[in-house]
Amino acid sequence: MFCPKCGTKNVDNARFCIQCGHSYTNKQKKNRWWMAGIILTLFLVCGGFIYYFVLNKEFNNETVVKEITPTQIESEVNSTKPEKQPTVEKDPKTNTSTNVEKKKKATNQKAATQKDKKDIIRDAQTKVFTILTADSQGSGFLFQENGTVVTNAHVVAGYIDVMVRDQNGREMNGKVIGISNQYDVALIQIQDLAGTPPLEMEMKESEIGSEVIALGSPQGLENTASIGYLTGLDRSFVSDFQYENVYQIDAQVSPGSSGGPLLDGKTGKVIGINSALLTRDESIAFSIPMYTMKDLLTSWSKSPMDKYDVANTFDFYNEYVAYDEYEYGDSFENEDYESEEEAYDSAFDEASLSDFILNFRSDYELALTSEDFSYIEDLLLYDSQAYYEMSDYIDEISGQGMVFNFTSNEVTNIDMQAEQAIVSTFEVFDFMNAAGEWSVYERIKDYVVVIDENGYYKIMDIEIHQ
Known part of the structure; x- marks a missing residue:
């Protein structure tokens, strides 16, 4: 090899130059340190790479987890369950509304539209009335703030002036200002009720299965409430009136309930x-949907029928109207009734007397079965012989387990006199003694x-022929 310093050729593996004494040993050492530096540099580069891309990433991930709030963690967990909504409460850092609050608010809003049944009944009873005529009893409810009351046409048919009684027993005069001979609805004006807020009406069709409350005075039991369900829609039939698309219900309704309101069991409408x-x-x-009659009733409320129109709605009005107007002092003009004597002679009517006695017999059967004199008390003349005999008889049979089953009851004759009428009947019944x-x-x-x-029919005496 040649000396890098003087160029003299030396033998291989020589440690010094023979000419200038240059040392070959330092060069090898330098070469070894240079190689060591390269290796160290590579090691540092690899270590830096590992730290940056592996260890530093894990450290950063750990830091992120520590900084996530409990709300974020719960949201992450719930986000993996798409079928359920997050049930997050109020965030303590942001003070913002959460889904739980929104759900609670929605529940409260729904509850606000629903009322307790006791409250519904109590509030409604103040605006439900008993409608009384000389030969019938029904129910009605406040329709508008001007003092108009809705009832059935069959409750007041034959009358212009009626008596209306509230839940406290206060009696008020009412006048029929609207009546239909097609639909079984009528409207009564009661000045004493003007200014009283009416019941709220539902103007949409109700759903089958809805819980309902029927209010009225069945069998003379005023302000009775019965609870049931709306069991059918769009029922139609024809009797004395045309019933179209009416509701079918299973809430208990009896004679005397006619004209009373059917309420939604949740809203009270x-x-x-x-x-x-x-x-x-x-x-x-069956109950006539309110939304189907609203326009007709409102038209009567705004533009009342006069008494002549009311009287001409049914042919049989002429049988009653003379006495009604005479009794209440109205100057009703009708060529068929020219004197007070003729009006008084027409006070009794065969059809109404027959219905009155037949209804009494139905109530009498209930009184015997229930052992309750109140079923017939209002139909008897107070302080009369019939009044005390019926009261004593029901007291006498009470608690003995007797059974009365009426199988036949026919009116055979009616004798109308100036001050009284005698209605004869043939009755058949099965009887079980004690x-x-x-x-x-x-x-x-x-x-x-x-x-x-x-002006009401009352039974003064009952004569029995065996």
């Missing part, structure tokens, strides 16, 4: 006018009927 009962199955009743023995009775009875100071 009037959804119908209780009107008819299926005679072959008394668990089924010993459990059954007998069949056939009886002829004469009911002595008078008209009291308020």
